[in-house]
Amino acid sequence: MGRFSFNYWIFDLDNTLYPPSSLVMKQVGQRIRSFIQQYLDVDMIIAARLQEEYKKKYGTSLRGLMLHHQISADEFLEYVHQVDLAALETNQELAYIIREIPGNKYIFTNSTIKHANNVLAKLDLNDCFDGIFDVRCAGYIPKPQDEAYQEFIRHYGIKAEEAIFFEDTAINLIPAAAFGMTTVLVAPESSRQNLIPYIHYHMSDVTDGLKQILNQG
Ligand SMILES: [Mg+2]
Secondary structure, three states, X not given: OHHHOOOXXXXXXXXXXXXXXXXXXXXXXXXXHHHHHXXXXXXXXXXXXXXXXXXXXXXXXXXXXXXXXXXXXXXXXXXXXXXXXXXXXXXXXXXXXXXXXXXXXXXXXXXXHHHHHHHHHHXXXXXXXXXXXXXXXXXXXXXXXXXXXXXXXXXXXOOHHHEEEEEOOHHHHHHHHHOOOEEEEEOOHHHHOOOHHHOOXXXXXXXXXXXXXXXXX
């Protein structure tokens, strides 16, 4: 496997292990807005503004809602992940590739273990990973906050310089690279933004991309 020999393979979940075209995250986004609207008794425009503002400032809307509005994190997480996963397709090829990779494989997600298990079951990837680290595992502190990575690294005893991290959200790669991980942006070319120093590799699709790098040697 040459330069792609890593002991720790870390994957974000949503829009990384399946394409954004499934619209799963679009549904989550809508449910976040509707939660804010109902919980704070505001209109949809304000709800959308708060959602964006908090996500930008703290990494997730949830974190902002917790800090500024004392919402119930568990109620929020349960509500926003009640989504239709029908559009997710079994990905046998990806399951095979991940199972064949030597080393420890983890999911690192700002969602929940329950949502991750639902998604992985639909993709048929449920037996591919050694652990799922969700937003509760780091005390609701999400990526891209340093504390989330520190806790993730500590929890599994990961050596960051022996780790490779796959993620569709470019800013979440900044701390990963700073901690010493090799980073891979999984997203269309247009979303690379201006974070090139933190993005060591780029692939538009995780299955095709993994196939390529693992065959390169
Ligand atoms: Mg993602």
